[in-house]
Amino acid sequence: MARLLNRLTQGQFVVTVEIDPPRGPDAAKTLEKVRGFADRVDAVNVADCPMANVRMSPITLAHLIQRDAGVEAIFHLTCRDRNTIGLQAELLGAAGLGVRNILALRGDEPTRGDHPSATGVFEIGSSRLIKLASTLNAGSTIGGSGLDCGTDFTIGCVANPNARDLEAEVDRLEAKIAAGAHFAQTQPVFDLRILEHWLMKVAGRVRIPILYGVMPLRNYEFAVHLNNDVPGITVPEWAVERMRVRGPQAGMEMVREFISSASAASEISGIHIFPMNNAARILKVVDIIDELGLRCQRKAKPIRIETRD
Secondary structure (H helix, E strand, O other): OOHHHHHHHOOEOEEEEEEOOOOOOOOHHHHHHHHOOHHHOOEEEEOOOHHHOOOOOHHHHHHHHHHHHOOOEEEEEEOOOOOHHHHHHHHHHHHHOOOOEEEEEOOOOHHHOOOOOOOOOOOOOHHHHHHHHHHHHOOEOOOOOEOOOOOOOEEEEEEOOOOOOHHHHHHHHHHHHHHOOOEEEEEEOOOHHHHHHHHHHHOOOOOOOEEEEEOOOOOHHHHHHHHHHOOOOOOOHHHHHHHHHHOOHHHHHHHHHHHHHHOOOOOOOEEEEOOOOOHHHHHHHHHHHHHOOHHHOEOOOOOOOOOOO
């Protein structure tokens, strides 16, 4: 499968969506949900024990999604639970299953999840994890041992336009690119002013495709919860108040307004949807993207992404 990589390299507008794995060993309901939108998106992100809560392996679910739903998957891999040996073993296993899109993350602290006394590993950070995957692509382990053959991962990273220190955030993104990242996906962005400031910061510095996160807020209480309890996500006060006044419909209205305005910028390579595991929200966001005709447009110049042949 090469659709995601091809669209990224050709500068096409890309749509990805994030889902959580099931809490048990049965993926049937999750796969049924994915089949409902599989032909409307370019790839499905599979989270790695999100918020440090135990879930099915993201690599296993990514493999099942590709096999049974016919859409590419991007599996998340965090530094939280594995040392460098374990991370490389996971990556080689994923390659063996044909799952070749990765999103490298640090991972949530174990104290946030359902095993708060668990010990986080964090032997390496996300930039080092990207370098590790890139080294496997080149046919070697991070320790210098040769592989029978190299992998061919398309490596993604995360960025946060909502960061208080944008200069430091862009510095971190540049380090991830230098380590071998091919594309980035951002945390949800609600305010166009935030996006404008970010685009000014990355102009001339970041030359990989960036997919910008959107999250349809479901209600006022949820917006407050995001601000108070979820690291990396910032919902502006005006948006929280709009949810309070207008109710659930305001969430999708703000997504439409954001995508419509943001899509005018040539730097926007695509949209990453955070639907909070609600398939109906996914379809509504994709409907907006298609109504705007964004996937019929070339959003950026074709770029060269270095990957193993």
